[in-house]
Amino acid sequence: MxxxxxxxxxxxxxxxxxxxxxxxxxxxxxxxxxxxxxxxxxxxxTWTDRRLGHDLELGGTWVHWVQPHTWAEMTRYGREIVRSPAVEEAYWLGAGDEPRRGGLEDFMALIEDGQQRIVDDVRDAIPRGVDPTTGAIRSLDALSIQDRFDEIEMSDEARSANESVWVGHVNAPLDQVGLSSALRWTAATGGHWQLMHEASATYRVVGxxxxxxxxxxxxxxxxxxxxxxxxxxxxxxxxxxxxxxxxxxxxxxxxxxxxxxxxxxxxxxxxxxxxxxxxxxxxxxASQGTKVWVKVRGSIPRFFAYASQRHPISVLKSEYPGTDPDGSEHTVLVGFGPDHTRVDVTDLAAVQAAVDALRPGLEVLEATAHDWMKDPLSxxxxxxxxxxxxxxxxxxxxxxxxxxxxxxxxxxxxxxxxxxxxxxxxxxxxxxxxxxxxxxxxxx
Ligand SMILES: Cc1cc2nc3c(=O)[nH]c(=O)nc-3n(C[C@H](O)[C@H](O)[C@H](O)COP(=O)(O)OP(=O)(O)OC[C@H]3O[C@@H](n4cnc5c(N)ncnc54)[C@H](O)[C@@H]3O)c2cc1C
The missing domain is CATH 3.50.50.60 (FAD/NAD(P)-binding domain)
Known part of the structure; x- marks a missing residue:
């Protein structure tokens, strides 16, 4: 040597x-x-960085007790969870991409049927979540999430909303993502899509x-x-x-x-x-999307908004209220889109247009992100x-x-x-x- x-x-x-x-x-x-x-x-x-006046998670964020390996490490290191803000308002797109507003229950009623039907056969597809290649998945794996959506009859309004929910989960255009992701993560939550949603985007790690x-x-x-x-x-x-x-x-x-x-x-x-x-x-x-943080003026009702997978930002929600040193209030939003090349956080006019498309009436002040797709280490x-x-x-x-x-x-x-x-x-x-x-x- x-x-x-x-x-x-x-x-x-x-x-x-x-x-x-x-x-x-x-x-x-x-x-x-x-x-x-x-x-x-x-x-x-995973990376917590001080930006827009807050400690923002630029990568992995949400954890849940149905994730056994994560939870064992949470226990080991005495980590606590805090809930991301529960929403007061929901926004989605109606006919002709006209923004619609309602309550959480209105949005859930809109997506319920579509979300269930995407994973209706999960018990046969992946009977044991810990063994994701055994079961009917072997014959279903050629399908994309889009293939499954295309088999389901639904209104344009329900389709846009359902598809954006899945863009939020898989961070890519749905025709490029295997149905396997929807099935395996729902199998990991005992077949319950509602619990899968909660597990993937609700509880942050304190600190x-x-x-x-x-x-x-x-x-x-x-x-x-x-x-x-x-x-x-x-x-x-x-x-x-x-x-x-x-x-x-x-x-x-x-x-x-x-x-x-x-x-x-x-x-x-x-x-x-x-x-x-x-x-x-x-x-x-397949992953190729983006996660962006956007600071907007004022204290606003807590919301989530879903556009469609055609939009640069498909999912947007309020995450942190805050106050600037001069006393003015702001809110920091987190957004997800299917294609990292379609949102340039240095172009505030483009970010404003992307935000307007799904949550009108906000004034964008700043935006930031880490482009994990361009990062040669990821x-x-x-x-x-x-x-x-x-x-x-x-x-x-x-x-x-x-x-x-x-x-x-x-x-x-x-x-x-x-x-x-x-x-x-x-x-x-x-x-x-x-x-x-x-x-x-x-x-x-
Ligand atoms: C935007 C985003 C949001 C996410 N949201 C969530 C979420 O809410 N909840 C959740 O559970 N997960 C989430 N994830 C996923 C989660 O962050 C990852 O699954 C997890 O952190 C991956 O860990 P890993 O150790 O497998 O890989 P990595 O964290 O990628 O670790 C690999 C390491 O190897 C290093 N490396 C690469 N090449 C070299 C080299 N040549 N020499 C030396 N070192 C090298 C890299 O720098 C890196 O540190 C998210 C990820 C992103 C990007």
Missing amino acids: GAAETAVDVVVIGAGFAGLVAARELGRAGHEVLVIEARDRVGGR GMSAWTARIAEDVPGGIRLNTLVTAVSEEDGLAVVETEGGERITARRVISTLPVNAISGIRFDPPLPEAWHRASSETV RNTWMTHRPGQLTRDLRDLQEPSGLVHFATTDNANLWGGFIDGAIESGLREARRVGDSLTAARTER
Whole structure:
């Protein structure tokens, strides 16, 4: 080994939830672990940042007690939840895209039939949420969410509303997203779409995601090397060799990659990645949308608004009331759209037009976002599969390849795409790597 080399038991690439949890578990089991993270912070696709006068979650935000891996970590770190504001008004589009206003119960009555029929066969499709590739899903996986909507008779008004609700869930045009996402997440909530909605967008973590991931990072023995981009992983003399952009070589007995499917091509693997990884990363998963934060003038009734999947912002809701230093009041809204290229937060006139389309009468003051799709370290928001990808690839993506293991929410069973899935995958691969290191020691 050359002088510039470091040797450890396990290198974990990436300090998002999957990497932090995997490294903590392995470290606590007595293995020497080094976490290498390209960003200047931990947390990956969760990130709390001070913007528009508030601590905003630019990535993952909402958690729920029906997400078992998330909730175990919440308990472990003493995290509390706070409810995002309950709404007083609902907005949606009527005939000719005319904005309509009503109460929560009016909107729920409008979408109820469509939401139920999208997932009516969930019990047959995925009888056990923890096993999302077993059941009738095998024959349904070729369908997109749009295919399913197109089979259902409904008014234009109900269609726009129902479709935007699903854009809010899957962050992409519905014809590009597998029906599998709707079915697997509803299976994770026992078949109840209302609970699935609550689980995915209701309760925030008090103190923010970044404070939570910083706390997990404190429990990673050996620490975390930030600002270090991994460029290559190869194998030499029965060891993995991890190379960084700075020219460092780190040898390890095992490597855990936590890179999302869409970003894994940023690392050169030799031997090359297994076929499933190669195929999925060249195809990319379906997520391609945006999450934007918008500050508007005044204190306004708490609302949510749904446009259609044709609109740059399909879903908008009030999240934080606030007061500026000069005493004037404002409200910060959070919005979601299916295509990240269609909302430019630096163009306030465009943001104003996008807001006007679904919630008229507001004055946009500022807007901000992080473009996770352009970010080379993610190229992905929250993972949703394209039609066919779930049953074709999931099992293969979970398998180690030589000395390299893969932990990412993108290959989780239960809440794939969510924070819960990241934690599940981190726990799974920590166990497998620990077992294989112990077995190798026993053999010697
Ligand atoms: C806008 C948005 C909203 C979301 N909303 C929710 C929500 O409300 N609830 C929910 O549960 N989930 C939500 N999610 C999803 C959730 O944030 C992710 O599923 C989860 O954080 C993924 O964790 P991970 O560890 O699998 O991946 P990541 O967090 O992506 O971690 C991978 C890490 O690897 C690092 N990395 C990448 N390439 C390299 C390299 N070459 N060298 C070194 N390091 C590298 C990255 O910087 C990153 O830190 C949302 C995500 C986004 C983007």
